[in-house]
Amino acid sequence: xxxxxxxxxxxxxxxxxxxxxxxxxxxxxxxxxxxxxxxxxxxxxxxxxxxxxxxxxxxxxxxxxxxxxxxxxxxxxxxxxxxxxxxxxxxxxxxxxxxxxxxxxxxxxxxxxxxxxxxxxxxxxxxxxxxxxxxxxxxxxxxxxxxxxxxxxxxxxxxxxxxxxxxxxxxxxxxxxxxxxxxxxxxxxxxxxxx
Numbered sequence: 001x002x003x004x005x006x007x008x009x010x011x012x013x014x015x016x017x018x019x020x021x022x023x024x025x026x027x028x029x030x031x032x033x034x035x036x037x038x039x040x041x042x043x044x045x046x047x048x049x050x051x052x053x054x055x056x057x058x059x060x061x062x063x064x065x066x067x068x069x070x071x072x073x074x075x076x077x078x079x080x081x082x083x084x085x086x087x088x089x090x091x092x093x094x095x096x097x098x099x100x101x102x103x104x105x106x107x108x109x110x111x112x113x114x115x116x117x118x119x120x121x122x123x124x125x126x127x128x129x130x131x132x133x134x135x136x137x138x139x140x141x142x143x144x145x146x147x148x149x150x151x152x153x154x155x156x157x158x159x160x161x162x163x164x165x166x167x168x169x170x171x172x173x174x175x176x177x178x179x180x181x182x183x184x185x186x187x188x189x190x191x192x193x194x195x
Contacts, residue, residue: 061095
């Protein structure tokens with residue numbers, strides 16, 4: 001009976017401590033104990049919103065920027081160029097004064113074969129990127145069909161899952177195995193051969 005009372009008192013004390021604890025700041029990542037089915041669905045939905053936000057330049061690119069944490073970063077794995085923070089990310093989407101060119105082009109993003117893996121502070125992801133074009137037309141040969149993919153770092157915030165970092169990985173490098181060295185700086189033996 002004595003040990004039962006200790007357990008009950010301990011549970012009440014724990015509950016009271018949690019009830020009066022401070023809520024996490026809106027921009028801080030919330031530690032993830034174990035990914036749930038809902039977490040997987042929300043991360044998949046984040047990737048779907050990504051393609052729509054880019055292809056429509058919604059809200060002058062800021063809908064795209066809001067898919068990232070406030071200090072989130074998009075990296076071009078070909079050149080190493082980085083866009084960080086809300087204003088730069090909106091520009092990366094073609095907005096924030098850039099005229100939103102993507103919706104005017106026969107260019108659409110399709111993110112496929114997403115694999116999500118849990119990490120200590122969130123999750124990582126890797127996926128393929130395909131440009132299907134529009135009505136049989138394409139922007140150019142580079143934006144036609146499979147064009148590498150994405151390597152992601154996700155964190156769960158008070159506003160839901162967000163990108164901490166997204167890297168567009170170009171062949172010959174593979175999503176999930178991006179070396180951190182942009183293709184432009186790869187050794188010549190590692191670069192793709194033109195055929």
